[in-house]
Amino acid sequence: DAGVIQSPRHEVTEMGQEVTLRCKPISGHNSLFWYRQTMMRGLELLIYFNNNVPIDDSGMPEDRFSAKMPNASFSTLKIQPSEPRDSAVYFCASSVGEGYTFGSGTRLTVV
Amino acid sequence: SQQGEEDPQALSIQEGENATMNCSYKTSINNLQWYRQNSGRGLVHLILIRSNEREKHSGRLRVTLDTSKKSSSLLITASRAADTASYFCATSGVSTDKLIFGTGTRLQVFP
Numbered sequence: 001d002a003g004v005i006q007s008p009r010h011e012v013t014e015m016g017q018e019v020t021l022r023c024k025p026i027s028g029h030n031s032l033f034w035y036r037q038t039m040m041r042g043l044e045l046l047i048y049f050n051n052n053v054p055i056d057d058s059g060m061p062e063d064r065f066s067a068k069m070p071n072a073s074f075s076t077l078k079i080q081p082s083e084p085r086d087s088a089v090y091f092c093a094s095s096v097g098e099g100y101t102f103g104s105g106t107r108l109t110v111v
Numbered sequence: 112s113q114q115g116e117e118d119p120q121a122l123s124i125q126e127g128e129n130a131t132m133n134c135s136y137k138t139s140i141n142n143l144q145w146y147r148q149n150s151g152r153g154l155v156h157l158i159l160i161r162s163n164e165r166e167k168h169s170g171r172l173r174v175t176l177d178t179s180k181k182s183s184s185l186l187i188t189a190s191r192a193a194d195t196a197s198y199f200c201a202t203s204g205v206s207t208d209k210l211i212f213g214t215g216t217r218l219q220v221f222p
Contacts, residue, residue, distance in 0.1 A: 004153075031208055043154075043199065043212040056209060091153055098142060098203070100210060102153035 004103035006092050012109045018080040021106045024073055025094030033100065034067055034077050035091040043091075049075065082110045115200045115213030123219045130187040132216040134200030135180075141203045143176055144210065145185050148197045157185075157198075192222045 005024040013019050025032050033048040047057040049069045057067070064083070069075040079086055089107050093100040115136045124130055134143070142161045146154040160167045160176045160183070167174045173186040187194055197217050201210040 033209065035212075042214050045209055045211065048209050050208060056207070093154075095208070098159055099144065099156045100146075100154070101156070102146075104153045 004092055004094050004101050006090075006103035006106050008106060009104065010107045010109075012111065013082055015083055015110055016081045017110075018078065019082045019086075019108060019110075021077040021090050021092075021108070023075045023077070023092030023103060025075070025092070026101055027073065029094035029096045029101070030072070031095045032069060032075050033093045033095075034075070035093065036088045037091060037105070038088045046077070079108075082108075084110045086110050115202055115211065117198075117200060117213045117216045119216060120214070121217045121219070123221065124190055126190060126192055126220055126222050128190055128220075130190050130194070130218055130220070132185045132198050132200075132218070134183045134185070134213050136183075136200075136202045136213075137181065138202075139205050140178070141205050143174075143183050144201045144203070145172075145174060145183075146199045146201060146212075148199065148215070150196075154199065187218075190218075190220045192220050194218060195220045 007022045031050050034046040035043050037043045046059045047067045052069045067077045087110050089105045091102050091105045093102045115134050118133045140162050144159045145157045148154045158169045158174050160174050171188045176183045197215045199215045200213040
């Protein structure tokens with residue numbers, strides 16, 4: 001198994017542009033989580049899905065953030081419009097039961 | 112807001128020594144997990160301890176849980192330079208699948 005696959009690994013974009021981050025969870029995992037990691041705030045849970053349905057999006061910072069999971073093998077996190085304070089590493093993780101498997105993350109820089 | 116806080120924030124030891132990291136949390140939990148993060152990488156699940164367990168071992172790792180004090184500790188015995196990483200505790204609530212991460216401990220093991 002290739003693990004949780006995130007793309008792109010790095011993204012540099014200008015303020016105001018739309019950014020889409022992608023995640024492919026491990027086959028058979030029925031829960032998917034999006035986290036954001038910064039030095040100031042640590043690891044923050046943004047949203048999680050169970051069986052492709054959003055369960056808790058209370059961590060999504062603003063309406064500029066949206067996430068979808070159209071099927072069991074794919075999820076996106078979109079930021080529109082992006083702002084410099086969105087710069088962070090965004091992680092996707094999947095699980096079946098206990099214990100998460102994390103992807104390698106997408107390092108987003110908004111200039 | 113983060114559920115857990117870890118202590119110390121940073122720890123430096125020599126190879127062969129033991130490393131102890133502590134985690135405190137705020138609300139009732141279903142389980143507590145420890146993860147390792149190498150610089151620039153995703154998090155890796157190390158060990159899980161359930162709320163009705165007091166101690167658990169896995170190789171050189173020993174985890175304790177004291178639910179009355181809402182605290183946990185991770186002991187790494189006979190540390191190696193390869194153990195250099197950040198270590199995070201994460202808690203899962205009683206009625207939710209989501210994990211809330213602590214602030215992390217940066218461990219440096221000198222050869």
